[in-house]
Amino acid sequence: MLEEYDFDLSHVTSLIKEKHAKVVGLQFPDGFRREALRISGEISQNTGVRCVISANSCFGACDVDTGLLKSADIMFQFGHAEIPNITVADTHFIEARSLTPVLPVIKQAISEIPDHIGLISTAQFVHTLTDVQKYLADHGITGVIHHGDKRIAYPGLVLGCNFSAAAPNCDEYLYIGTGDFHALGVALATKKPVRIVDPVIEEVRMPDVDRMLRKRCAAIERSLDAQAIGVIVSTKIGQCRKELAFDLCAMAEAHGMNAHILMMDLVTPDALRAFNLDAFVNTACPRIATDGSAGFPAPMLTPVEFEVVIGERRWNDMVFDEI
Numbered sequence: 324m325l326e327e328y329d330f331d332l333s334h335v336t337s338l339i340k341e342k343h344a345k346v347v348g349l350q351f352p353d354g355f356r357r358e359a360l361r362i363s364g365e366i367s368q369n370t371g372v373r374c375v376i377s378a379n380s381c382f383g384a385c386d387v388d389t390g391l392l393k394s395a396d397i398m399f400q401f402g403h404a405e406i407p408n409i410t411v412a413d414t415h416f417i418e419a420r421s422l423t424p425v426l427p428v429i430k431q432a433i434s435e436i437p438d439h440i441g442l443i444s445t446a447q448f449v450h451t452l453t454d455v456q457k458y459l460a461d462h463g464i465t466g467v468i469h470h471g472d473k474r475i476a477y478p479g480l481v482l483g484c485n486f487s488a489a490a491p492n493c494d495e496y497l498y499i500g501t502g503d504f505h506a507l508g509v510a511l512a513t514k515k516p517v518r519i520v521d522p523v524i525e526e527v528r529m530p531d532v533d534r535m536l537r538k539r540c541a542a543i544e545r546s547l548d549a550q551a552i553g554v555i556v557s558t559k560i561g562q563c564r565k566e567l568a569f570d571l572c573a574m575a576e577a578h579g580m581n582a583h584i585l586m587m588d589l590v591t592p593d594a595l596r597a598f599n600l601d602a603f604v605n606t607a608c609p610r611i612a613t614d615g616s617a618g619f620p621a622p623m624l625t626p627v628e629f630e631v632v633i634g635e636r637r638w639n640d641m642v643f644d645e646i
């Protein structure tokens with residue numbers, strides 16, 4: 324996998340030397356974890372430091388291993404762009420830019436692309452957006468690259484929980500990247516079509532929005548008689564929405580429900596199984612409710628879906644949960 328990406332290990336070496344670090348913490352998301360030992364070995368060899376690899380979750384730049392950071396002089400999280408409005412001292416984000424060319428699949432899709440379209444991507448391909456924009460312009464198409472909010476490091480970058488870089492003045496989006504996860508989020512958040520152009524498997528496709536909406540509708544219906552709810556709050560630094568959780572509890576109580584706040588790091592079915600609750604409302608990573616709720620002992624709702632359940636919001640006014 325490593326040869327497909329550009330990790331800037333020379334930058335890592337410079338930062339370690341600058342800091343005179345002796346113990347270095349390393350975090351890898353699942354996709355890069357198999358390279359952890361090799362990268363750790365290379366860093367130790369280049370700098371003489373002791374590396375400590377986090378074996379905890381690393382879902383995004385929201386998920387900094389603050390426990391490991393207490394034992395390290397400096398920490399590097401690989402594979403994610405920083406979230407600018409979260410600052411953690413001595414933590415650096417080492418992006419993994421894909422070296423896979425994107426224009427072959429854009430050429431394949433060109434006849435289907437409308438004259439005006441928003442361009443979006445993830446940290447692995449966001450550096451290609453200006454080249455895509457130029458290529459589209461040569462074919463008479465305006466590709467719009469929009470600046471997101473304070474959670475977004477680059478124009479056109481989308482996270483699974485933040486789609487503010489999807490230009491509001493576009494009726495359709497072109498997502499350059501792999502998987503359906505981000506494109507599905509944009510389609511649900513904007514209620515507009517998103518075309519995925521996947522440079523790795525050279526495929527053009529659309530995410531399955533209807534399937535997700537059916538699942539969310541079912542979760543809401545199963546929660547309509549709920550009397551006791553658990554409101555989940557994350558301890559992860561970039562996922563913690565404590566104030567929202569308190570507000571949701573107060574709202575539930577005003578509707579005659581019993582509400583309990585559950586604070587946790589990793590939100591898993593096993594961790595919640597012992598609580599005898601009718602529904603959960605998730606204020607941690609929004610995608611836990613929408614994409615990862617299978618196997619939980621009770622329906623898992625987003626905060627907005629919970630408002631629909633208690634009649635504080637109409638189904639038609641539902642919006643996708645974003646941080």
Ligand code: SF4
Pocket residue numbers: 382383384385386482483484485561562607608609610646
């Ligand atoms: S909150 Fe969830 S979707 Fe957002 S960056 Fe973190 S892991 Fe990704």
